Amino acid sequence: MKSIMPDAMIRRSMLFLILLVQIARGQVSYSIPEEMAKGSMVGNIAQDLGLDLQRLKSGKARIYTRDRTEYIELNRNTGQLLIREKMDRESLCAKTTPCALQLQMILENPMEFYTVTIEITDINDNAPSFQKKDIRFEISESAVAGAGFMLGGAFDADVGTNDLQSYSLKPTDKFRLELHNQADGTKNVEMILERPLDRETQSLFTLLLEAFDGGDPVLSGTVQIHITVLDINDNAPVFTQKVYKTTITENAPKGTVLTVVSASDADEGSNSVVTYYISDTMNKIVADMFHIDEKSGELILNGQVDYEKLSHYELNIQAKDQGGLSNACKVIIDVLDINDNSPSINIVSSSHSISEGSKSGTVVSVLNVDDLDSGSNGQVQCVLNDDISFSITSPSSNFFSLQTEQELDREREAEYNITVICTDEGVPALSSSVSLRVQISDVNDNAPVFEKSHYEACVLENNTPGLSIFTVKASDADWNQNARVSYILEDSTVNGVSVSSYVSVHPDSGLITAVRSFDYEQLKDFHFWVKAQDGGAPPLSSNVTVKIIIQDQNDNAPQVLYPVQTGASVVAEIVPRAADVGYLVTKVVAVDVDSGQNAWLSYKLQKATDRALFEVGLQNGEIRTVRQVTDKDAVKQKLTVVVEDNGQPSRSAVVFINVAVADSFPEMLSEFTDFTYEKQYDDNLTFYLVLALAAVSFLFITCMVVIISVKIYRWRQSRFLYQSNLPVIPYYPPHYADTGVTGTLPHGYNYEVCMTTDSRKSDCKFSTLGGQNVLVVDPSFAETMHEYSTLRGKKETLPDRSLLSSVLKQTRHFVLTLI
Missing domain, CATH: 2.60.40.60 (Cadherins)
Known part of the structure; x- marks a missing residue:
């Protein structure tokens, strides 16, 4: 019968906890009292065995018990053995001493195991007890002193000093106790009659037999003895x-x-x-x-x-x-004992897969083989069913290791089915068997191989980003992860830029994809390398060269170089009214950056004020007069020329040309002032007049120097200019003679005269480019002129009107002189 121990007893028991640790040949022993609370620490097996905590984690350390009841658990993080379930020594071992749990700690990778012995010491948690509540005797009155009456004895489940130690009998005037030791260590109690009984004096006796153990505090149990005195036997x-x-x-x-x-x-x-x-x-x-x-x-x-x-x-x-x-x-x-138990085989740990590169002697599985019989009936030997590349050994009692006997080759044998047969030495012998399936895992010993030694592909320019170009393919002779091929774009540069900004490679499929849109005009072709890498450790790889050729596409429209299109001023080509048929007005110059037939250009006159007056050369872009210019032709002519390439589909550019059919500058100027936009200014007129005077004076001095230099240059080049093969249509402005060159086209000189009443907002340019007369009228100048004429129309009294008239006359005379 168990009794509940007070807290003071438990504390004293814990204070006197004896921890015996013995480490030898992979064995460790502990001693703990029974009834320890859940979670209590038994000991730190990692420190006691000299193991690293990381080894416990990586080796998946665990505790193996034969009877499947887990009283002890292992904390891998701290290496401590902890109480999982309360242990009652009496339930586990009864009277057997010492009482010990035999455990094994198993580690994997590499496989190791250690024997752990935990001795459970007794605490005084059981009081002595008797089988019966009372004992009855009938004793003859003739019983002589010294007669014995066997009382048996009390039973105490505890052992050692906590076991039954002594008895007492009360009252003791007629009887005494005598103890008899048994071979099994127990004591039988015999009640001895000390004085003769007299039935007539007392026929009934009631005694109290009390049994005491040796614990602290002492526990006891009692039983009543009822004695009836009989007559004469x-x-x-x-x-x-x-x-x-x-x-x-x-x-x-x-x-x-x-x-x-x-x-x-x-x-x-x-x-x-x-x-x-x-x-x-x-x-x-x-x-x-x-x-x-x-x-x-x-x-x-x-x-x-x-x-x-x-x-x-x-x-x-x-x-x-x-x-x-x-x-x-x-x-x-x-x-x-008879041989009535077959060996029991338990797989403690097993590796279902082993690398083909494993060394001979690598442990594949650990088996615990137990036979409950004794003597030769409990002696077990284990063998393998077939002559294979494995062997079985017994490193310690009841444990067998299955290990490799030679190097393995996955290509020769990828899987083994192993049967372990364990037989005892009884007569007749009994045996048990267990089957193990071991797969041979692959070792990464083959690098990926591409299907081709090099790859080449063509891509049209202006492709969309993300365009799939083609796929590279490599295979690996290994298996599973070692045969899984990943594709990697090797780092290199194209035109100083990383190749990864041009193409990408899908890591799984090997699909090469364009990252950007290619431009043939900037890049004709490029090379890069693709690496195929398997998933082994370490990985193996191989490279292949890939060449991408970019094909041209008609993606560039022609670009007009001349005449220059500007929105800030009006450009006019001057054609004298005396111009004859075939007069070269100007020439449209354009280029196309594409190649081949995509760069062949043709010129067409799309729109004109008078289509019967001008034509455009299909191949050279020259604009010439088709007929004789007459007085009826409008001064202001607008031409729209389309420049078109020969691509499919073709691309084009449009150029707008203003042509002035006039013999004099004022006539031309009066027409082209309509091209400007009007803008009103409220500035002080006097400020403009002073500013215009200063500007004209400066320009006059500058132009005189330039004219003298040009005259000298013309004199030196006159012979070369007379030999020009271009058609010449002489034109002499009224009252001004030609300076020695016939026509206007041979003039290879540029003159620029700026005149304005407000130098910040207006100028007038007249130039001869390649034998053509070009007038550039800035809108601000025309605006200034318009403002001035408006002011005059209001008939207001202005302080400097005579001065403005004089400036304008000088300016007109100077410009006409240049013409």
């Missing part, structure tokens, strides 16, 4: 021998006679009749296992004995006569 039965010994094989059938006990009584009549019974003080489980015939004394097997559970029994047999006298003897029964 002065001989007790006597056994032929005090101890009987017998044996029985385990699994013997129920009803088997073990032995016969015999006792005799010297009395006569009913007082000599003896009956036999098993002492009530015996353990109930043991007492129920056997049965004794009350009359014959035959001891009969009443249950099933198992050597593996209990191999030794001791029985107390009582012989009692009719007069109430009794005696006792002991029967010792030894159970003989």
Whole structure:
């Protein structure tokens, strides 16, 4: 019967906890008291075995117990062994001492195991107890002093000093106690009569028998003894021998006679009749296992004995006569083992896959083989079913290791089915087997191989980003992850820019994709490298060269170089009214940056004020007069010329040309002032006049220097200019003679005269480019002129009107001189 220990006892037990650690050949031992709380620490096995905590994690350390009951658990993070379930020493080991748990700690990669022995020490948690609440005796009054009456004994589940230690009997005027040691370490209590009994004086006695253990505090149990004094029966039965010994094989059938006990009584009549019974003080489980015939004394097997559970029994047999006298003897029964248990095979740890590059002697699996039989019946040998590349050894008792015997080759054998057969040495021998399936994993020993030694592809320019160009393909002779090929774009540059900004490679499929739109005009072709890398560790790889050729596309429209299109001023080509048929007005110059037929240009006159007056050369872009210019032709002519390339589809550019059909500058100027936009200014007119005067004076001096220089240059080049093959249409402005060159086209000189009444907002340019007369009228100048004429129309009195008239006359005279 268990009792609840006070907190003070538990604390004292923990204070006197004895931790014995012994490390030798992979073994460690601990000693702990029973009934420790869940989560209590047994010890730090990592420190005691000198193991690194990282090794516990990487090796997936765990605790293996044979009976599948997990009382102890391992904390891999701290290396501590902790109590998982409360342990009752009495339930685990009963009276066996020492009481120890045999555990194994298993580590993997590489596989290791350690034997852990945990001794469970007893605490005083059980009080002595008796089988019966009271004991009854009938004692003859003729019983002499010294007569003994077997009381059996109390039972205490604890061991050692906590076990049953002493008895006391109260009152003690008639009886005393005598203890008898048993072979199994227990004590039988015999009550000895010290003084004769007198039924007439006292016929009934009630005694208190108390049993004490040696714990701290001391626990006890009691039983009452009721004695009835009988009249005159002065001989007790006597056994032929005090101890009987017998044996029985385990699994013997129920009803088997073990032995016969015999006792005799010297009395006569009913007082000599003896009956036999098993002492009530015996353990109930043991007492129920056997049965004794009350009359014959035959001891009969009443249950099933198992050597593996209990191999030794001791029985107390009582012989009692009719007069109430009794005696006792002991029967010792030894159970003989037979080979009735096959070896039990448990896979402690197993690797389902092993690398083909593993060295000989690599452990694949660890087996725990146990046979509950004893002696040769429990000796086990394990073998493999076939002559393969593996062997099995026994590094320690009950443990077997399956390991490689030679190097493995996955290409030769990718999988092994191994049968381990374990046989005991009993007669007949019993065996068990277990099958293990071991796969040989691949080693990365083959690099990827491309299908081609190099790749080449063509791509049209102006492709959309993300265009799939083509796919590179490589294969690997390895298996699984080692054969998984990834494609990587090797780092390089194209025109100083990383190649990754031009193309990308899909890592799984090898698809090469354009990252940007290619421009043939900037890049004709480029090279790069693609690496195929497998998924092994370390990875293997190979490279291949890829060339991308960019093909031209008609993606550029012609660009007009001349005449220059500007929105800030009006450009006019001057054609004299005396111009004849074929007069070269101007020439449209354009280029196309494409190549081949995409760059062939043609010129067309799309729109004209008078289509019958001008034509455009289809190939050279020259604008010439088709007929003789007449006085009826408008001064202001607008031409629209389309420049078109020969691509498919073709692209074009439009150029707008203003042509002035006039013989004099004022005539031309009056027409082209309509091209300007009007803008009103409210500035002080006097400021403009002063500013215009200063500007004209500066320009006059500058132009005089330029004219003198030009005259000298013309004189030197006159002979070269007379040899020009271009058609010449002479034109002489009124009152001004030509300076020595026939026509206007040969003039290769530029003149620029700026005149304005407000130098910040107006200028007038007249130039001869390649023999053509070009007038550039800035809108601000025309605006200034318009403002001035407006002011005059209002007939207001202005302070400097005569001065403005003089400036304008000088300016007109100077410009006409240039013409």
